[in-house]
Amino acid sequence: MQTTGARARNWAGNITFGAARLHRPTSLDELRRVVAGAERAHVLGSGHSFNRVADTTGDLLRVDGLPRRVEIDAERRQVTLSGGLRYAELAAELHAAGFALANLASLPHISVAGSVATGTHGSGNAQRSLAAAVTALEFVGGDGESFTLSRAADPERFPGAVVHLGALGVVTALTLELEPAFEVAQWVYPGVPLATVAARHPEISAGAYSVSVFTDWHSDTATVWLKRRLDREPAEHPGERWLGGALAAGPWHPIPGMPATFCTEQGGVPGPWHERLPHFRPEFTPSRGEELQSELFLPRAAAGEAVTLLRAMAAEFAGVLQVAEIRTVAADDLWLSPAAGRDSVALHFTWVKDLARVLPVLGAVEDRLLPLGARPHWGKVTAAAPATVAGCYPRLAEFRRLAESLDPAGRFRNAFVDDLFAALP
Ligand SMILES: Cc1cc2nc3c(=O)[nH]c(=O)nc-3n(C[C@H](O)[C@H](O)[C@H](O)COP(=O)(O)OP(=O)(O)OC[C@H]3O[C@@H](n4cnc5c(N)ncnc54)[C@H](O)[C@@H]3O)c2cc1C
Incomplete structure (x- = not known):
């Protein structure tokens, strides 16, 4: 096992974790010993969150040194994988075995366990968050003992435990639903007026299996990416001109000026699901972390109103924005999922890496969108106070009870989670 006293940082470099020690155990026994001996502990996944959700004052753990597991159950169409794997590492192996995940996020470099823990999503009217594919989770709990929660065996608690902010224990393995491998082709349409996006969002988001709308908000146009699933949709684009x-x-490339070689192949060339659904290729680092991100999930019916509001205030925030993306996520039943209980539109913002300039404009954006029912992404920057965030998640109090029952000593609680819980009545 490696243990260092060096301060770890997240991918973007805007967070230096407070933990005194960073451990990388290579066996379950080593992991159990670290957890049992820690006053407070938290897992660091691939570090792609932009806030302190993964932080701890105690012992920070990486689980990517544990024995690698990718166990495909072809009959039940499921895979069980170890808690440190990234989507890129998993996807190629699934594809080679003839299987696929229903959806992926914009980049494949993120860890599966960390993405699930924060309710990370891709896009698609019928595509749920990546967490919704989970059917079982294996944890090492606060006492150092292993336990498993599954949808089949524990239908009451399981939906509460999947999006968990690292507050229930160390996820050592996850089981995900699979489907047969499929091909995707993607096309890109620059120059779609934002007025059209506001007026015809349902038509745009229904334009393909997975749709992303990129804009800088101030040019008043958008670039629409259509990703068509070729076993369900025609392998052709909707026309030389569209909307x-x-x-x-x-x-x-979504960010003007960045090389398109970082991006997955476009122009309608068919390719495997994992080489088209993410915007970025696994072999390239899409940027050097010179950014901050925020994202707000609204009921999908509010998409047109939200776009109109953001167009009207673009001058207030466009100066600190690199690019924005609008996606859709289907409803799920996971208590802390940003898309829990409602089909959602997700409004994403990639900001310049300057929190002092970003926070005031983000606050202004959130002031307009929170009244429409916005929920902030768990892994990104928000200007909203913990009490406001807590109020966006109606099942947070139930999650607190679950966390208290699974981890009575609060070993996996951190300041991020404590602040949310403290805001509850
Ligand atoms: C360039 C970039 C692109 C992104 N694109 C998208 C996108 O398309 N869609 C989207 O929704 N989000 C996106 N994100 C956000 C990202 O998906 C989330 O921040 C996600 O949590 C990242 O996973 P991670 O492993 O890096 O998590 P970390 O930041 O390392 O951790 C997040 C949480 O997961 C917990 N955790 C991690 N592993 C474990 C484990 N094994 N056991 C217990 N707890 C664990 C941590 O304790 C923490 O609470 C993007 C981020 C970046 C930097």
Whole structure:
């Protein structure tokens, strides 16, 4: 096992974790010993969150040194994988075995366990958050003992435990639902007016299996990425011109000026699901972390109103924005999922890496969108106070009870979670 006293940082470098020690156990026994001996502990996944959700004052743990597991159960269409794997590492192996995950996030470099813990999502009207594919979780709990929660055996508690903010224990393995491998082709349409996005969002988001709308908000146009699933949709684009935009002649990067070589292949060239659903290729680091991200999930019916509001206030925030993305997520039943109980539209913002400039404008954006029912992403920056965030998640009090029952000593609680719980009545 490696243990260092060096201060770890997140991918973006905007967070230096408070933990005194960082451990990388190589066996379950080593992991159990660290947990049992820690006053407070938390797991650091691939470190792609932009806030202190993974932080602890005690012992920080990485689980990517534990023995690797990828066990495919072809009959039940499930895979059980170890808690340190990233989507990129899993996806190629699944594809080689003839299987797929229903959806992926914008980049495959993120860890599966960390993505699930924060309710990470891709896009698609019928695509639920990545966490919704989980059917079982294996934990090492605060006493150092292992326990498993599954949808089949524990239908009451399981939906509360999947999006868990690292507050229930160390996830050592996850089981995910699979489907047969499929191909995807993607096309890009720059120049779609934002007025059209506001007026015809249902039509745009229904344009393909997975749709992303990128905009800088101040040019008043958007670039729409259509990702069609070829076993369900025609392998053709909707026309040279579509909703006021024109089919891109060459490859695009979501952030103007960044090389499109970082991006998955466009132009309608069919390819495996894991090489088209993410925007970025696994072999490239999409950027050097020179960014901060925020995201707000609204009821999908509010999409048009939200776009209209953001267009009207674009001058207030566009100066600190690199790019924004609008996606859709289908409802799920996971207590802390940002899409819990409602089909959602997710409004994402990639900001410049300057929190002092970002926070005031983000506050202004959130002031407009929170009244429409917005819920902040658990892994990204918000200007909202913990009490406001707590109020966005109606089942947080139930989650607190679950956390208290599974981890009575509060070993896996951190300041991020304590602040949320303290805001509850
Ligand atoms: C460039 C970039 C692109 C992104 N794209 C998207 C996107 O398309 N969609 C989206 O929704 N989000 C996106 N995100 C956000 C990202 O998916 C989330 O922040 C996610 O949590 C990252 O996973 P991670 O492993 O890096 O988590 P970390 O930040 O390392 O940890 C997040 C939480 O998970 C917990 N955790 C991690 N592993 C374990 C484990 N084994 N056991 C117990 N707890 C654990 C941590 O304790 C913490 O609470 C993006 C982020 C970046 C930097």
